[in-house]
Amino acid sequence: MNIIELSLIENARRGDSHALNELFSQHQKYIFNLMLQLTGDVAQADDLTQETFLIAFRKIHSFRSQASFRTWVSRIAINLSRLEFRRKPKHYSLCREKITVPSHQDNPERVVIKSELQWCILHNLQQHLPNKYREVLVLRDLHQLSYKEISEILGWNMSKTKTYLLRARQMFRQQFINNKCKAFADDYLCICEGILEL
């Protein structure tokens, strides 16, 4: 953790709302996307992010700086998302219309392909990967967190993190092929990045 973050945490603990605002601003996009990738639902991700920061706000006084602020809020958020998952039906359909594609410059056909690909990725993450595998995959491959930080967030030793990450990556690839999402990936990548063979 760097000195600036330590100072922000220290000030936030003392009730400095500017310091807390700075900490929240630095991490809210990350937490929102983490929740979106783990739940697949924008509204739910918004709710969980809100709940995460509410807990962080209430518990900042007890935060001891042994981990980074990101590690700490990630733990809160992931625990909340796990509770949410327990309430969900085992296999539900993600609504394709709900998938947001933030590009406005592409032609309509490209937007559809992008949207389909986004849907496939989210669907495979939500529906075909057990929680632990989804979490480790998202933290590593979508947020590029180090093995050490992932281990701290998930409460695992390094060896377990490595093992689960390997399995998660293998599972994701297999599901992507089994669910025929490969076709969208081919369409998508053919145009801009060459043909993809999975």
Next chain:
Amino acid sequence: MNCKEARALFSEFYDRELNQEICEAVKEHLTECQECKEEYKNFRKSLKILRKLKVLEAPRNYMEITQRH
């Protein structure tokens, strides 16, 4: 290094988390074994696809919630 050993290291090899000696052994195996070479190529590609998932802006400033509590 055999195929099973090499494939068990794909993830760490991809992340450059292996020490130089083991990394060289995996590289050597991939040069010699066409099946593992193909398998690793596909492993990398599926992760490239995963990274196509778009990152969105947070829909609001969550500091606002602290004003209400």
